[in-house]
Amino acid sequence: MADPIRVLVTGAAGQIAYSLLYSIAKGDVFGKDQPIILLLLDIPLLREVIPTAKEDVGFKDLDAAVLVGSMPRKEGMERKDLLKANVNIFKSQGAALEKYSKKTVKVLVVGNPANTNCLIAAKSAPSIPKENFSCLTRLDHNRARSQVAIRVGVPADNVKNVIIWGNHSSTQYPDVHHAKVNIQGSEVNVFDAVKDDSWLKGDFISTVQQRGAAVIKARKLSSAMSAAKAICDHMRDIWFGTPEGEFISMGVYSSGNSYGVPEDLIYSFPVVIKDKSWKIVDGLPIKDFSREKMDVTAAELVEERDTAVSFLGV
Template structure:
């Protein structure tokens, strides 16, 4: 029996990330090769013509899994009946801008959105935007609000893959702790690589603590800014692919023995202040995420976890001040 289509909302669908993301969803990258989808695309009125152009291209591409397209500038129409929301649209970050510079722009826009059941926030500052969305939708479970740190997770996997000259698919269980910002902590303390003789610890294989605790962390933390400097645009390709990875694993599950990084609502695990959207290691089953418990945290890591939590606490206070 044919599956019922899943309705997926993409905000900012006429922008460069949305433009890269919607064909991936329509092709089945996000929800699998047998799951039909109906795309709901939302953008602001000045982008209405471009949004219609994206719809025309989706029709022209003749994706077999795409069973319908809603392209609109009306929030209520865009959100009606939606199962999954990917909040891409936000005030764009430009070269030289700090995250706080765009926060007040985003808060006003996000607070009026009507929300479906599973929500992924991509628009920066993603962690705090997700928290504000949760605040304005008290009827929706807090576990249904997540933000994208899978992009940073994938960046970390890529750096280890290149350093060790191994397939990226053989590297697993890196962790991105905290904020999707330059204070995030890319952690490979528990990461492994699949080898012919079994799984080996990444720190053992790299055998260079100075690189792991220095250049590696800096590269991952600043990768977004480096791409903006190189392209003069943000990382649309990798952000779109990582958004698909995030939803794919959240809905369909993570492989046994593998965790991913997700910005989720903190319950105090790992002494992270409760009430923040904070990136933690998680496994997924049947549409539910669960924080991986019991991982050891050394003193140096503890300081880094606390630093990014402090930034998120400051962002939260700033966002709430913008709402008052």
């Protein structure tokens, strides 16, 4: 068998990890023949259950890290307060990655605000390539596929190449202008398959943007199982690549050279992945309707970044 790989999950006692760890352990993410050493990092209160609460143990020689743990937004907390609390967490975890992990480690940030937390972690690990860091927008991507699939009456797997642009927040822009639906063996443009432009430019977008809040309102908890599934999808695609002719959405580092998105942001783009490296799908035509929404979510990320970096002290 192959040599074992070391995989870290932080926030290991939380809701998402409860669903996530089982899938990682049984081979759904890194392959059925890949042995895994699973490192679980959480608060010291759970030491009897969790293998470690020490960063020097948890982050040592990692091949992959899934950073789920973060400070959740509490009632009455302003976004600035949330960013300040998380800067400290992800600065510390980025520094631990820098000090203890392999320079080839693939880091997925899930804890919200995921894009900016990811950026802070990357900035705090300067010797690890920024391309090794990504944040989770696959949950939004999966939700967009499902909404289209339900509308057309096909399985979600029959919908491909939806795009989530920007921030994992209510400003994100789910874009289906380049998406296809497989209907009885033929690929059809989503707008032609749905035949309801007003829905695709209205309720569809707001439903995907607000889905997380709607789930919390309904069940008083986040959609942990769906998030865990999205994490598995994201990491599996990093490990094994995206299918030919298909792209997926993930928050990655913007160099300022794609779609007019400012540099030094973690912004969700359409990407293809091969040999554990992602590449932004460039050159897609962007309509004015899309451009406006892409700019709105970029502006929010710039504001988040500037606020968070002001707390970094570097």
